[in-house]
Amino acid sequence: MSVTAPQGFRAAGVTAGLKPSGKPDVALVVNDGPFEAAAAVFTSNRCKANPVLWSERAIGDGRLRAVVLNSGGANCYTGPEGFQTTHATAEKVAELGGFGAYDVLVCSTGLIGPLFSRERMLAGVEAATATLSTDGGADAATAIMTTDTVAKQSVHTSPAGWTIGGMAKGAGMLAPALATMLVVVTTDAEVDAAGLDAALRAATRVSFDRLDSDGCQSTNDTVALLASGASGVTPDPVEFTDALTAVCTDLARQLLADAEGADHEIAIEVRGAASEEDAVEVGRSVARSNLFKAAIFGKDPNWGRILAAVGTTGAAFDPADLDVAMNDVWICRKGMAADDPAGVDLEPRAVHIVIDLKSGDATATIWTNDLTHAYVHENSAYST
Amino acid sequence: MSVTAPQGFRAAGVTAGLKPSGKPDVALVVNDGPFEAAAAVFTSNRCKANPVLWSERAIGDGRLRAVVLNSGGANCYTGPEGFQTTHATAEKVAELGGFGAYDVLVCSTGLIGPLFSRERMLAGVEAATATLSTDGGADAATAIMTTDTVAKQSVHTSPAGWTIGGMAKGAGMLAPALATMLVVVTTDAEVDAAGLDAALRAATRVSFDRLDSDGCQSTNDTVALLASGASGVTPDPVEFTDALTAVCTDLARQLLADAEGADHEIAIEVRGAASEEDAVEVGRSVARSNLFKAAIFGKDPNWGRILAAVGTTGAAFDPADLDVAMNDVWICRKGMAADDPAGVDLEPRAVHIVIDLKSGDATATIWTNDLTHAYVHENSAYST
Known part of the structure; x- marks a missing residue:
């Protein structure tokens, strides 16, 4: 209808x-x-x-x-x-x-x-x-x-x-x-x-x-x-x-x-931001990191690439006090390795990232997909 | 030495x-x-x-x-x-x-x-x-x-x-x-x-x-x-x-x-910019377009994706007066299709893009690579 x-x-x-x-x-x-x-x-x-x-x-x-x-x-x-x-x-x-x-x-x-x-x-x-x-x-x-x-x-x-x-x-x-x-x-x-x-x-x-x-x-x-x-x-x-x-x-x-060639749907939830703008900026920066997106395709819980993307933003945060969870496992606390990444199950299509900036009460979620062979294929062959 | x-x-x-x-x-x-x-x-x-x-x-x-x-x-x-x-x-x-x-x-x-x-x-x-x-x-x-x-x-x-x-x-x-x-x-x-x-x-x-x-x-x-x-x-x-x-x-x-998994080295030369900052911003925006980079991997002279990337910048230009050349073929003039894209040879490793903003005398060249299957592979499997 x-x-x-x-x-x-x-x-x-x-x-x-x-x-x-x-x-x-x-x-x-x-x-x-x-x-x-x-x-x-x-x-x-x-x-x-x-x-x-x-x-x-x-x-x-x-x-x-x-x-x-x-x-x-x-x-x-x-x-x-x-x-x-x-x-x-x-x-x-x-x-x-x-x-x-x-x-x-x-x-x-x-x-x-x-x-x-x-x-x-x-x-x-x-x-x-x-x-x-x-x-x-x-x-x-x-x-x-x-x-x-x-x-x-x-x-x-x-x-x-x-x-x-x-x-x-x-x-x-x-x-x-x-x-x-x-x-x-x-x-x-x-x-x-x-x-x-x-x-x-x-x-x-x-x-x-x-x-x-x-x-x-x-x-x-x-x-x-x-x-x-x-x-x-x-x-x-x-x-x-x-x-x-x-x-x-x-x-x-x-x-x-239905995004072209994606294997995963990724929700990037940013918590503890000083403002909604900060939360959106951080989420978007992570969503645009090809290295992060390729890692998710490879089912690799690579939180270092998340921190590297957070670090390119102007948002309020202390680099030595960032926490990151992937599908409920807190693999990074205070900017360091924490719970075992082996506990992160990236087989399901849905991936939930939480980034806690510990700088306020604002939050936002950005949605993206992983970077896959199929994405490259579909977008390299679209018009020819 | x-x-x-x-x-x-x-x-x-x-x-x-x-x-x-x-x-x-x-x-x-x-x-x-x-x-x-x-x-x-x-x-x-x-x-x-x-x-x-x-x-x-x-x-x-x-x-x-x-x-x-x-x-x-x-x-x-x-x-x-x-x-x-x-x-x-x-x-x-x-x-x-x-x-x-x-x-x-x-x-x-x-x-x-x-x-x-x-x-x-x-x-x-x-x-x-x-x-x-x-x-x-x-x-x-x-x-x-x-x-x-x-x-x-x-x-x-x-x-x-x-x-x-x-x-x-x-x-x-x-x-x-x-x-x-x-x-x-x-x-x-x-x-x-x-x-x-x-x-x-x-x-x-x-x-x-x-x-x-x-x-x-x-x-x-x-x-x-x-x-x-x-x-x-x-x-x-x-x-x-x-x-x-x-x-x-x-x-x-x-x-x-030596960039990981790249098939092409792409020089994006921006001419006719109102300032060097504008030229760099435009070049960088094109260099970061996954759609453009995947098209080059596919040897597809897709100038529309270049204009779309230019359009996301704040640089000075008239959208109806942009020219784009790819390996010396001016495939876009005044924001429209011009010379036949079939004349663009994307077999060689080196790709030279020229974007003429027609808004000044400044110029800058940004270098990037194409987005390939090998890039996705190498960066999805790096740490595991």
Whole structure:
């Protein structure tokens, strides 16, 4: 169900022929109202894809009627010709839907550089519009897949009578501030654009922004949130933000679990930090250490590589008073070897690192994957 | 010859039994004067190994009589016991050499965490002292090898009558501000401590600090420069700095060529930057992109991943006016596909990337390696 779980939304997923594989590649989500409030966050990469350049403008007034997404091409670094394809796509969705082009968010994913056929994209929009349905969420979620092995969907229903539904695509190339990740979340709660924006920024800050699969940052990432208000219920803002955070966290974990070529999902929990910023900086530094990530692939509980990564940060800590646990075994205390690393079982897919900075009460968890032969293989052969 | 090429130095390399392999593992370099001026730079990692904690104090007065180095153990995260081993090592070198312990720099390399035998280390110092010789440079260079496949040495002789010699160890794990890299450079030029410090900082800034093999930053890195003054010649400061830079660059390139599991040596030249800092930031960002590095391993001229890495920086540039060349083929102009990437030959080991930011006159080159199966293998199996 995903994006069509809340009332007031229709969706579709069709095959437009953008992908050589012949798999579905165009998705459309339409908000039938009565609200048309929306919010979105985008990649912080300065070299942005054309759909992001378009969508940053489209979201300016906090109103959206539709999101159109394609796989089979990122429309990135394709110049003015590519921007015109994005523009024409929005115009086509708007024309068929009876609203304005700036009410349409455009998202693209796939290879960077080549430009897909505008003609096929526009025909795909026509086909998607023709098949829009209130149970089209799963089709839409499938049509945005690239190297994903499964479609990612999540739904949360409040006892108060409103629902949040979401879909996501992304597998690897995840990084802070978003990366090759497209997410559309819908709700039938009555929330205005300002309320959506505040909730979305709070939710993404502790979910998608704490995924750091390989440190790379995509050019196309978009997380959009649309409210139809069709439930007729105005939610408690705290409950709404919590529910949105739960949906975003669920989708983020699904992305992590499907990361390209990973053997382990690693949660790096930083405790005792002087600030949340310190905790995030430390977690991210460890998550980006290729040496640490290769060690986890090798099932080697190498805490020295963790300390070396902690040492590159500006966070508050005493190097002679750092503790590190791996899957509940405290293999490092006070910056020295402690419990026997042989007791650390790295066979399971889930790995839990705890780093205690002993400098305060703040905490944060960063999620990443290990660095594997399959990662190198998949990312050395992707476009050739 | 390396460190014994200049007059006034003796060196030795012996087997102390710190390495299970039974290969040489303790090196000693002694400055017989008449000068005893020295300078050193260390890792900027805040979680430093014990020998670095010692050596930062020892260099404080700009005087050194000896450098003692061991492979077979980094003496890092080994606590007070490890620091006492470093201290005892310096004391032993000083006692046998007839100078003070703070005249002795100590360097260690190898696994982090375990502590090697202090008894063997001290016996190694005795053996090294007993075999010190004015042609012991090659033995010393061999004794500091870990996963290095070749010893790294470099010599520069000035027509003015002075010489610089250097040795280095390191293979992979190279990063900015130094990383698992030990370098000792000697000279018989008459240069005081302040002159050595200025020259060393200038030379390392454009050589070792521009190597970024895997973005990780070691806990033990040290580059030391000792002057004996034995040539009796006071060099022109500019000529001396240039010569030192040439020796450091030569050693840095040897480190890059021997990086663990690399198939390609990649020079990332950033042109047209508004400042040298911008050029370095852009080069480093590309050098740290696992996606870019995996693409080079796969011989895939994927310029989109280069632009995506450029886009994560704060450097001055217009995303719609970036040019990128790979091995002399301008595959991206104005942020779009240009010459046919099929013309890029990535079979040779050397890869030359040029990124033109078109925002000024500054330039910098960062060196890195590709991300290969062998890298993952070597770094997932190192300690187990």
